[in-house]
Amino acid sequence: MIRYLSAAGLACAFGLSALAMPAPAEASACSATVEANDAMQFSTRALSVPASCKEFQVTLKHTGQLPVAAMGHNIVVGKTADITGINADGMAAGAANNYVKPGDARVIAASSLVGGGQTTSFKIPVNRLRAGEDYTFVCTFPGHAAIMRGKLSLAP
Numbered sequence: 818m819i820r821y822l823s824a825a826g827l828a829c830a831f832g833l834s835a836l837a838m839p840a841p842a843e844a845s846a847c848s849a850t851v852e853a854n855d856a857m858q859f860s861t862r863a864l865s866v867p868a869s870c871k872e873f874q875v876t877l878k879h880t881g882q883l884p885v886a887a888m889g890h891n892i893v894v895g896k897t898a899d900i901t902g903i904n905a906d907g908m909a910a911g912a913a914n915n916y917v918k919p920g921d922a923r924v925i926a927a928s929s930l931v932g933g934g935q936t937t938s939f940k941i942p943v944n945r946l947r948a949g950e951d952y953t954f955v956c957t958f959p960g961h962a963a964i965m966r967g968k969l970s971l972a973p
C-alpha cells in the first residue's frame with residue numbers, strides 16, 4: 818500500500834511538473850490547443866501542421882459555461898472548397914452525430930461536440946494534407962461556422 822501511494826504521488830508530481838513546464842519542442846509541434854467560449858469564438862484563426870508530423874493532435878477546450886445544447890462547439894477540418902457542404906450536411910446530421918455527416922469523405926478530421934467546461938481532442942492524419950492546399954476548420958454547430966472558422970495549412 819505504501820509503495821502504491823508512493824508511486825501515485827510520484828505520478829502526480831510528475832504530472833504537475835509536466836503541466837508547469839513548457840512541453841518538449843517535438844510534442845508541441847505536433848499538437849495544438851484551441852479554446853472556444855460562450856461568445857462563439859475560437860482562440861485561434863490559423864493552425865499550421867508541420868509536414869514532419871505523422872498525426873497532429875488538436876485539443877478543443879470549451880472555456881465557457883453554457884451547456885452543449887445551447888453553445889456546443891466542435892472542430893471539423895476539410896478543404897476550404899468543401900467546408901460549405903460539410904457544414905450544411907453536418908448541421909442536417911444533428912447533435913447525435915456531433916453535427917458531422919456520418920461517413921463524409923470530405924471531412925479530414927473532426928472532434929466530438931463539447932459544452933462549457935468540457936475538453937476533447939482528436940487527431941488529424943497528416944498524410945491527408947497536401948502542401949499548397951487550402952484547408953479550413955470550423956465549428957459545425959448550427960449558426961456557428963460563419964464566425965467560428967480558421968485556416969489550416971501544411972507547413973513545409
Ligand code: ZN
Nearest residue numbers: 889890956961
Ligand atoms: Zn460552436
